[in-house]
Every structure is written in C-alpha cells, then in structure tokens.
Amino acid sequence: MVSGGESIDSTESMETTERVESMGTGRQLREPANRVSPRAVRYWFARAAVRCFVVLAVQVVWLIHSASGPQSADAWHVPLLVITSVAAVLWMGLMPPWRYRVHRWEVTPLAVYTQTGWIHRERRIAPLTRVQTVDTEQGAVARVFRLAKVTVTTASAAGPLVIDGLDADDAARLVERLTEAAQAERGDAT
Amino acid sequence: VTTYDDEPATGTVEESDGWQRLSGAMLVIQPVRELIRAIPLLIALIFASRASGGGPPWSLIGVAVVTLRGVLLWFTTRFRITSTQLQLRRGLLRRRTLVTQLDRVRTVDVTADVWQRFFRLAKVDIGTGTTDRRKEAFAIDGVGAARAQALRGELLHRSPAAPTASTPSGQELTGPAAAPAETEIARFRPGWAAYGPFTLSGAFTALFLVGFGWRISGEAHLHPDQITVVHDTTHHLEATAWWLSGLEVLVPVLALIALLSVCGYLLAFWGFRLSRHTGGTLHVERGLLTTRATSLEERRLRGVELSEPLLLRAVGGARCLAIATGLRVGRGAERGGTVLLPPAPREEALRVATDVLHDPSPWAAGLRPHPPAARRRRFTRATEGVLVLVAVLGLAWWVGWVPGSVPLLALLLLAPAWLVAADRAAALGHQLVAGAGDLRWLVTRGGSLVRRRSALAADGVIGVTIRQSPFQRRVGVVTLVATTAAGRQKYTVTDLGETQAQTLSDELLPGLLDDLLVDARAERRAPAAI
Numbered sequence: 001m002v003s004g005g006e007s008i009d010s011t012e013s014m015e016t017t018e019r020v021e022s023m024g025t026g027r028q029l030r031e032p033a034n035r036v037s038p039r040a041v042r043y044w045f046a047r048a049a050v051r052c053f054v055v056l057a058v059q060v061v062w063l064i065h066s067a068s069g070p071q072s073a074d075a076w077h078v079p080l081l082v083i084t085s086v087a088a089v090l091w092m093g094l095m096p097p098w099r100y101r102v103h104r105w106e107v108t109p110l111a112v113y114t115q116t117g118w119i120h121r122e123r124r125i126a127p128l129t130r131v132q133t134v135d136t137e138q139g140a141v142a143r144v145f146r147l148a149k150v151t152v153t154t155a156s157a158a159g160p161l162v163i164d165g166l167d168a169d170d171a172a173r174l175v176e177r178l179t180e181a182a183q184a185e186r187g188d189a190t
Numbered sequence: 191v192t193t194y195d196d197e198p199a200t201g202t203v204e205e206s207d208g209w210q211r212l213s214g215a216m217l218v219i220q221p222v223r224e225l226i227r228a229i230p231l232l233i234a235l236i237f238a239s240r241a242s243g244g245g246p247p248w249s250l251i252g253v254a255v256v257t258l259r260g261v262l263l264w265f266t267t268r269f270r271i272t273s274t275q276l277q278l279r280r281g282l283l284r285r286r287t288l289v290t291q292l293d294r295v296r297t298v299d300v301t302a303d304v305w306q307r308f309f310r311l312a313k314v315d316i317g318t319g320t321t322d323r324r325k326e327a328f329a330i331d332g333v334g335a336a337r338a339q340a341l342r343g344e345l346l347h348r349s350p351a352a353p354t355a356s357t358p359s360g361q362e363l364t365g366p367a368a369a370p371a372e373t374e375i376a377r378f379r380p381g382w383a384a385y386g387p388f389t390l391s392g393a394f395t396a397l398f399l400v401g402f403g404w405r406i407s408g409e410a411h412l413h414p415d416q417i418t419v420v421h422d423t424t425h426h427l428e429a430t431a432w433w434l435s436g437l438e439v440l441v442p443v444l445a446l447i448a449l450l451s452v453c454g455y456l457l458a459f460w461g462f463r464l465s466r467h468t469g470g471t472l473h474v475e476r477g478l479l480t481t482r483a484t485s486l487e488e489r490r491l492r493g494v495e496l497s498e499p500l501l502l503r504a505v506g507g508a509r510c511l512a513i514a515t516g517l518r519v520g521r522g523a524e525r526g527g528t529v530l531l532p533p534a535p536r537e538e539a540l541r542v543a544t545d546v547l548h549d550p551s552p553w554a555a556g557l558r559p560h561p562p563a564a565r566r567r568r569f570t571r572a573t574e575g576v577l578v579l580v581a582v583l584g585l586a587w588w589v590g591w592v593p594g595s596v597p598l599l600a601l602l603l604l605a606p607a608w609l610v611a612a613d614r615a616a617a618l619g620h621q622l623v624a625g626a627g628d629l630r631w632l633v634t635r636g637g638s639l640v641r642r643r644s645a646l647a648a649d650g651v652i653g654v655t656i657r658q659s660p661f662q663r664r665v666g667v668v669t670l671v672a673t674t675a676a677g678r679q680k681y682t683v684t685d686l687g688e689t690q691a692q693t694l695s696d697e698l699l700p701g702l703l704d705d706l707l708v709d710a711r712a713e714r715r716a717p718a719a720i
Contacts, residue, residue, distance in 0.1 A: 027707045029656075029692050111702045119660060125695065126653035126673075127702055154652045155515070156673035158680035161653075 029123070032106035032113045040103070040165025043145040044096040050141065052088035059084060105163045107177060112152055114161045124161045128181040130154045136171050150174055209268040209279070215309040216332035221260030222305055228256045230405065269330050276316065276345075278328060290328055294318045296490055296516040298342045300483040302335065307481065312338035316345065317516060346471055346485050371468045376531055376542050378462035378476070385533035386455030387448035388501040399450075459532040464542065472512070472546065474529065490514045492650035492676035493631065494530065494543045496553075498641045500613075508539035512546070513646055513677035528677070543645070552631040552645030557619030563665035564685035565615040572611035576603045613638035620683045622648065622697045632672055632698060634683050646681050650674045654695040670694060 063077045099118040106113045112131065115123045135151040142148060148171035153160040166174070225232075232252050239248040267280045276295070278288040297317035306312055312335045316328040333341070427435040460478035467473055472491070474484045493513035502508065510531035531542045544550045583597040617638060623631040623645075630648040635641070655671040662668060667685040674681065683694070696703045 027692075027709060029695070029703065029706055030708045106706075108702075108705045110705075111699070113706060121658045121663070123656045124653065125655075125699060125702060125706075127699060130652040154673065155675035156652055156679050157675075158673045158678075159653070159655055159671070 032104040032115050032123075034105050036100070036103045036105070036163065036165040037145075037147055037167040037170070038100070039145045039147060039167070041096045041100045043142060043147050043165055044099055045092055046145070047141050048092045048095060052092060055084060056081070056088065100165075103163075103165060105166075107174065112161055112178065114163055116162065116164070124159065126152065126154050126161055128178070131178055131182040134175050134178045134182065136175055138168065148172075152178060208270045208272070210270060212264055212267055212269075212330070212332035213309070213311050213334055214264075215311055216264050217261055219305040219309065219311070219332065220263050221257040223303075224256045224260040225253065228252070232256075264332075267331075271344075276328070278330065288328055290316065290318050292345065295345045296487055296514075298345050298485045300335075300338045300342055301480060302482075303480040306332065307479075310335045314338050314341050342483075342485055346469065346487065372465045372473065374463065374465045375472075375545050376462070376464040376534075376538065378459060378532075379534075382459070382532065382534045383452050383455045385502060385505065385507040386451040386453075388505050388507060389451065389455075389499060389533055390501075455532070462532055464530060472530070476529075476532075486512060486514055490516060490676075491546070492674060493644060493646040494546055494552075495642055495644040495677065496539055496543055498536070498643075500639050500641075502533055503641060506536050507533045508536045509533045510539045510542050510546075511677070513644065513650075513674075515650070515674075515676040547625075547631075547645065549625045549629065549631075551623045551625045552633050553643075555621050555623040555633060557621045557633065557635060558686075558690065560618045560620075560685055560690075561667060561687045563667050564618055567661070567665070567667070567685055568611040568615040568618075569608060572607040573604065576600070576607050579603070610638045617641050618684060620686065620694065622694065630697075632681065632694075634672075634681050636682070636684055644677075644681055646672065646674060646676070648698055650676055651698045654698055655680075656691055656695065672698060 059077070059081050063081060066077065095118055102115060102118050102121055104115045107128075109128075111125050111127050113123070113125050115121065131152055132155055133153045135153070137149045137151065138147070139149075142165075146168045147165050148168045150163045150166055150171050151160050152162075163171075163174075232249055235252045236249045239246075262282055263280075266282045266285075267278070269276070269278045271277075271292075274292055276290050276292060280286060280288075295316055295318060297315075299315035299317070300312050301315065302312040311332050313329060313331040314333065316330075318328065330341075427438065430438070457478045457480075459476050461481070462476040463474070465473045466488075467485075470488050472486045472488060474482075474486075476482055491512060491514045495511040495513055496508055497511060498508045509529070512528045512530050514528070530546060531539050540553055543553055580597050580600045583592060583600050586592045587594050587597055614637065617636050619635045621633045623633055625631050631645045632648055632651060633643065633645050635643040651672045651674055653673040655673065657669045657671065658667075662685070666688055668688055668691045670683040670686060670691045672681045672683070673679065683691075686694070692703075692707070696707070
C-alpha cells in the first residue's frame with residue numbers, strides 16, 4: 001500500500017473542492033507579502049560589477065597581449081569587447097532594480113512562499129511541515145551590505161527555496177521561526 | 191550512513207565482538223575482478239615495456255600490485271550487525287567505519303556476478319533512503335548466498351523481537367524471516383527480448399565496443415588499414431556506388447546493434463520476476479550472468495511511472511518504474527534499481543502498474559487538456575530550434591567552412607521537428623485522480639522521444655514550483671513542478687493555464703493556499719510586516 005505522512009479526511013477534501021470551484025470566479029494567487037531588503041539592489045549591483053570586471057579584465061589583458069605580439073590585433077577582439085561592455089552595462093543597470101521588484105517572500109502559519117527571478121519568474125511554495133533544514137549564508141560582498149541568503153530545503157533534492165538579499169537581522173529571525181516549525185514536525189517529512 | 195575515521199578508543203573491540211569477515215573465496219574473486227578491470231592498463235604496460243626494450247618487467251609488477259590490492263581488501267574489511275546498527279569497517283591506512291541505523295534501512299539489493307555465483311556468494315547493497323549522491327554506498331561484498339538472503343530478510347522484515355544479534359562468522363543463517371509468503375506479480379517471458387532493439391541501450395553497447403576496439407588498436411599501434419579484412423572492405427566500398435555502399439554498411443550495422451540489444455536485454459532481465467511479500471516489500475529478481483535481487487519497502491512507494499520511448503511506443507511496448515523515496519531514478523538499462531518491469535507489452539506494463547499501486551484509477555483517468563497556447567508553443571519551439579541550427583550553419587557557410595547546401599538541407603529538419611512537436615502537444619496533460627481510499631494521485635503525461643505517464647501520490651508532494659518565462663507570460667501559461675522526495679525528485683507539468691496551475695497547486699497542498707489566494711482586484715496588497 002502507498003501511504004504518506006498524513007491523510008486528508010473526507011470533510012477537509014470536500015472543503016477543498018468547494019474552494020477550488022470558487023477559485024474559478026476570479027480568485028488569484030497573490031505575490032508573497034514581503035520584499036527583500038532595499039539594500040539588495042546595491043548588493044546585486046556590486047556583485048554584478050565584480051563579475052563584469054573580471055570578464056572585461058580578461059578580455060583587455062588578452063587584447064593588450066595580442067597587440068604587443070608579432071601579429072596585429074585580431075579583428076574579433078575589439079567588437080567582442082564592445083559587445084561585452086554594452087551587455088555588462090545593461091545587465092548592471094537593469095538586473096538589480098528589476099530583480100528587487102520580483103523578489104518577494106512570505107511565511108504563513110502553514111507554508112513558506114517565495115518569488116524569485118527577474119526575466120523568468122518563479123514561485124515556490126513548501127509546507128512548513130516538510131521543511132528539513134534552514135541555512136543562512138553570508139558571502140563577502142553580502143556582509144558589506146549586512147545581507148544574508150536563506151535557503152530552505154525539503155526532503156526533495158529538486159529545488160530548495162532561496163531568499164537572497166534579506167536583511168541579516170530579518171534572516172536570523174526567519175531562520176529561528178522556520179527552525180521551530182521544522183522541529184515541531186515529527187517523522188522524516190518525506 | 192555515518193562515516194568517520196577510525197578512532198583509537200574502539201581499537202580494542204575486535205573480532206571477539208561479532209565482527210565478521212567476508213567469505214574466504216573473495217580472496218580469489220577480488221583479485222580476478224581487479225585484474226579484469228585493469229586489462230586496458232596491463233595491455234598498455236605490456237606494449238610500453240616492449241617498446242622500451244628490457245628494463246624491469248612492468249607488466250608483471252602491474253599484475254602483482256593489482257592482485258595484492260584485491261587480497262588486501264579481504265583482510266581490511268569487516269562488518270557487524272548489532273541490535274540497532276549495521277557497521278562496516280574498511281581501509282588499510284585510513285581506516286573508516288560506516289555505521290547505519292537498522293531502522294533506516296530502506297532497500298536491500300542482493301547481487302551476484304559470475305565469479306560470485308561460481309562460489310555461491312553474493313553482494314549485499316544496503317540503501318538507507320538518502321538521496322545524497324556523495325554519501326558512500328553501504329555494501330557487504332562477498333557473503334554466502336544463503337546468508338545474503340537471510341540478511342535481507344533480517345534487515346527488511348525486522349520484527350521487534352527478531353534476533354538481530356550477530357552470529358558467528360561463517361555460519362549460514364536460516365532465520366525465520368528468510369522466506370515469508372509471497373505473491374507473484376510479473377514473470378519474464380523470452381518473447382520480451384524482441385523489444386530490446388527498440389531501446390537505445392543496444393546502440394550504446396555497440397558504440398562502447400567500437401570505442402574500446404579503437405582504443406586497444408591505438409594502444410597496440412595497429413593501423414586499421416593493415417588488417418586484411420578492413421583493407422579489403424574499404425577497397426570494395428570505394429569501388430561501389432555511394433548509395434549501395436551506404437546500404438552495405440547500414441544494414442549490417444543495424445543488424446549488429448539489434449543483436450547486441452537483444453543480448454543486452456537478456457543479460458539484464460533474464461529470469462525477471464516481480465513479487466510482493468507479506469512483510470510489505472516488493473521484490474525484483476533478474477539477470478542472466480550477474481543476478482540481482484532488489485527489495486523495496488512498499489510504504490516507501492509513492493507512485494509508478496510508465497515510460498514509453500518513441501521506438502518502443504511504435505511497437506506497443508512500455509516499461510514500468512517505481513517512484514519511491516530514497517530510490518533515485520538512475521541511468522542505464524537498470525534505472526538505478528527502480529525497474530518494476532523491463533520493456534514489455536504495454537498491456538503487461540499497465541497491469542503491473544495497476545497491481546503495484548492496488549489502484550487502476552491513475553491509468554484509466556482522462557487527463558485535463560492544456561490550453562491551445564501550450565500546443566502552439568511546442569511548434570514554435572521546434573521551429574526555433576531548427577532555425578537557430580540553420581542560422582549557425584548559414585554563418586559557417588558565410589565564413590566558408592561548409593558548402594551552401596548544408597544550411598539548406600538543415601531546413602529539411604523542420605518536417606521531423608514538427609512531427610515531434612505535434613506528438614509532444616498530443617501528450618500534454620495532467621489530472622488529480624481520487625483513487626482508492628483517501629489516496630489522490632497526481633497524474634502527469636508529456637514528452638515524445640520519451641513519453642512518460644507518471645502517477646505520484648499527492649501525499650508525496652512536498653512543494654510546488656510555478657515557473658513562467660516572458661514568452662509563457664505573454665500567452666498566459668506556466669510550468670508547474672511538483673517536488674517530492676521520491677523517484678525523479680520533481681514531476682513537471684508543462685505549459686498549463688495560469689488558473690489550472692492555481693487549481694492544481696491548491697489541490698496538491700490542501701489548505702496551504704487559503705491565505706495566499708485573493709480576489710483578482712485586491713491582488714496588489716500592501717506588504718505586511720514579518
């Protein structure tokens with residue numbers, strides 16, 4: 001027999017059907033309630049700037065190296081550098097504010113709910129009862145902005161819930177709350 | 191499984207405390223295995239020493255080292271079963287002890303390769319339900335076959351009172367739990383091997399053999415043209431018309447692949463048998479030379495997947511895989527031990543799927559269709575793929591790498607691409623089926639080259655992801671991913687309508703979305719405090 005952690009009793013599933021029917025009449029899944037910290041915009045910009053700098057620096061070194069060599073600079077180098085620079089400026093300019101508009105999170109009494117991405121949008125919902133681990137991560141750049149990344153994993157190897165750019169204090173409070181919820185649950189949450 | 195480097199404190203606890211060695215025959219088997227594995231290396235050594243002329247006999251030293259390694263493995267490996275734990279100790283310099291709790295044991299595999307079968311031995315693989323690939327496998331490689339069977343019974347059908355204390359090594363266990371009553375669900379029929387050529391494993395086997403031959407001839411400094419047969423054949427082919435020579439090559443190659451596929455099928459699945467034990471486990475046995483027996487706890491089972499690769503579907507075949515927690519779907523013909531039925535007639539696969547789930551509803555239910563945009567997207571994406579290829583080839587033509595006919599010929603790919611797209615569109619569908627009792631099944635179907643219909647218990651869904659690309663947003667469809675701890679870890683419903691996705695997530699996670707659903711007009715709500 002197939003069995004799971006908890007089974008749905010009949011009254012509950014009847015309610016579910018009713019709710020589903022009412023949903024057809026204009027009810028919609030809203031965005032998660034909370035934005036991440038406003039400092040995340042500058043943090044994402046800084047992170048993007050570091051990456052762009054590395055890519056551009058490699059190209060410049062390559063250009064200088066080949067120019068000083070016996071052969072004159074290849075025709076490809078300069079256009080490639082121009083294209084990368086334009087892409088880098090666009091990325092650094094557009095991505096952070098756009099991402100800030102999309103990234104949202106919420107913890108309800110029953111679930112964790114996140115929305116991430118900028119071009120692609122992704123919403124993830126996981127029941128609190130299925131939360132297995134809650135990790136906080138603070139990279140070097142993130143620490144400068146007092147930000148943290150919270151990763152909530154379930155028993156599935158596919159896709160943990162990630163909230164990036166959270167204020168460090170908020171993150172600590174969130175982790176505490178989620179850990180309590182995870183501990184309250186018995187069983188192996190599969 | 192917990193791994194830790196051996197600490198000196200327990201160094202005093204030795205064989206007296208129930209530590210057992212592997213069977214003594216492993217002293218012969220392990221070196222033989224290691225030698226066979228090292229054949230390419232040894233051949234290289236032989237040629238190297240011949241080329242250098244004189245010097246130390248490297249090939250002999252190589253053989254000695256490899257043999258010694260095999261022998262050492264026996265001396266350094268010990269295992270023991272306590273009342274709560276299974277412990278495995280190994281390693282010569284860095285001694286490690288692997289420990290697993292007995293109540294964490296989810297699957298037990300008993301494998302025996304040709305050498306072990308000769309000595310009536312077997313290898314016991316113990317799965318603990320972890321999906322982490324980095325964790326070290328827990329295997330007792332080389333105990334008596336009867337002892338292995340007893341171990342399986344002991345580990346899986348453990349009653350609280352069952353004597354799980356260690357037994358003196360060498361003594362074969364014939365425990366009371368060794369042979370519980372069982373009912374057979376499916377049994378191998380030789381005719382099934384005809385489905386072998388319609389899976390890709392045969393082609394891969396052929397490729398592997400060609401690659402191996404190529405490498406050997408390279409190591410041996412043999413030029414293929416020096417072999418008379420090859421030489422004559424190439425000359426003959428050069429003399430005949432291109433289409434005739436193409437046919438002369440293609441037909442034997444296809445025949446060879448078909449033959450290899452049938453052989454591969456028979457090797458893997460000869461003697462296949464799926465049965466249910468009263469202890470609450472499903473039991474799969476199979477294999478011609480290397481035999482393999484897998485046990486799977488039914489309470490870990492979260493569903494069944496029916497997979498039909500295009501070729502197999504064309505001849506009315508299907509295979510059946512288990513969706514169980516702690517058992518990831520792997521690659522290759524074995525699919526990581528999740529096979530419930532090898533490629534077989536579709537009706538047989540359906541029967542097994544129904545029997546295993548005790549429920550015909552997931553397979554009988556009609557599916558909710560996806561919006562027309564989902565169908566259009568299949569064609570757009572197929573067209574885009576071909577056009578990108580044509581553009582790249584066009585660029586290559588412009589630079590002068592390929593003749594102009596190549597990008598034009600690539601345009602012809604549109605026809606098969608559209609056929610596949612139509613097939614993919616026809617496959618799309620999902621349903622939440624109310625099954626027997628309280629059970630509800632998430633049924634998803636999709637794919638063309640590999641069509642999969644999977645039934646996953648809604649209880650097993652531990653999260654929902656809704657993804658939307660800008661293109662999807664424009665036409666109002668999303669992709670829903672149900673995450674789970676079982677099988678593929680995620681089951682994807684591609685391109686369903688936005689409302690459909692909401693309905694489905696609400697059904698999958700009952701009650702969870704209550705706070706998150708609002709009237710469409712009130713959607714832009716002020717952010718709340720934490």
